[in-house]
Amino acid sequence: MNKDFQKIGPTVTMLVPYDCNNLCPFCVNKKEYRDISSFDLDRCYQSLDLMNRVFPHNDIVLTGGEPLANLETLRDILSHIEEGHHIYINTTLPVSEGSSIEKVADFLNAHADRISCVNVSRHLKHYVRECSDEIFNLLKVKTRINCVVFEDAKEEATKEKLIAFLDRFKGRDIQLRANYSLLTLENVFDKENDNLFKLISEVCEYKCDLEIEKFRTGYVFERNGSRITYHKTLPFAKIDGVIGDIIIRQTGLIYDDWNEYGAELNINDLAGIRYK
Ligand code: SF4
Numbered sequence: 641m642n643k644d645f646q647k648i649g650p651t652v653t654m655l656v657p658y659d660c661n662n663l664c665p666f667c668v669n670k671k672e673y674r675d676i677s678s679f680d681l682d683r684c685y686q687s688l689d690l691m692n693r694v695f696p697h698n699d700i701v702l703t704g705g706e707p708l709a710n711l712e713t714l715r716d717i718l719s720h721i722e723e724g725h726h727i728y729i730n731t732t733l734p735v736s737e738g739s740s741i742e743k744v745a746d747f748l749n750a751h752a753d754r755i756s757c758v759n760v761s762r763h764l765k766h767y768v769r770e771c772s773d774e775i776f777n778l779l780k781v782k783t784r785i786n787c788v789v790f791e792d793a794k795e796e797a798t799k800e801k802l803i804a805f806l807d808r809f810k811g812r813d814i815q816l817r818a819n820y821s822l823l824t825l826e827n828v829f830d831k832e833n834d835n836l837f838k839l840i841s842e843v844c845e846y847k848c849d850l851e852i853e854k855f856r857t858g859y860v861f862e863r864n865g866s867r868i869t870y871h872k873t874l875p876f877a878k879i880d881g882v883i884g885d886i887i888i889r890q891t892g893l894i895y896d897d898w899n900e901y902g903a904e905l906n907i908n909d910l911a912g913i914r915y916k
Pocket of ligand 1: 662663664666667668669670704705706761768
């Protein structure tokens with residue numbers, strides 16, 4: 641399948657109806673999984689179809705919860721998404737009892753033509769249940785390590801942990817993420833007073849800024865063959881009526897923002913905007 645096309649329109653992020661069994665302190669999705677009685681996969685499919693008609697060439701992110709918690713359903717979801725979208729999967733690469741890293745890798749490799757990137761959560765502290773790093777050598781699909789730096793960037797211990805982390809994933813694509821819950825419109829584009837930016841600059845080589853967008857910004861670094869991005873995204877996906885992310889919740893209902901910040905999507909909010 642050709643993945644070499646331009647993204648047009650806001651990203652559609654679908655929260656899969658499967659929990660992750662982790663308890664990361666920075667998680668914004670976890671509370672959605674406390675009551676699963678209204679989850680409805682068929683309605684999620686209807687919403688994917690609807691969004692596909694509006695934005696046939698945008699990015700689709702499957703997140704949760706845990707998209708790989710149920711491989712059969714994930715197979716179904718992937719086959720349901722029309723061609724013409726870049727598909728990204730946010731996962732911890734869980735290996736369930738009776739399974740193995742080989743089985744998980746085989747599954748992802750079998751769908752490599754549909755998946756643009758598998759974003760794997762790994763953090764300075766083991767907030768998520770981790771499988772063996774050997775899995776990365778088995779995967780033929782593009783991967784990126786996503787790490788939320790929750791620790792105080794001013795602490796010397798954080799610097800040591802960050803260096804050990806970067807060494808562990810040497811040569812891989814790594815995205816270091818700010819603790820989004822601390823970000824505001826005032827500080828999201830600020831480098832001068834950003835202790836995490838300073839820390840990353842100390843241990844990596846700064847290369848360039850990513851283009852500033854309404855909802856996010858980022859910086860590119862290098863270290864030991866790794867491309868490292870430091871990514872700052874507001875916990876808002878809608879600002880001044882402009883929608884950056886469309887969320888399909890586990891119920892199948894479509895929202896224009898994350899969690900308590902969001903409201904059910906008003907289609908007119910999409911009508912007046914020229915999306916690229
Ligand atoms: S693995 Fe992801 S969804 Fe699960 S608790 Fe951590 S951040 Fe939240």
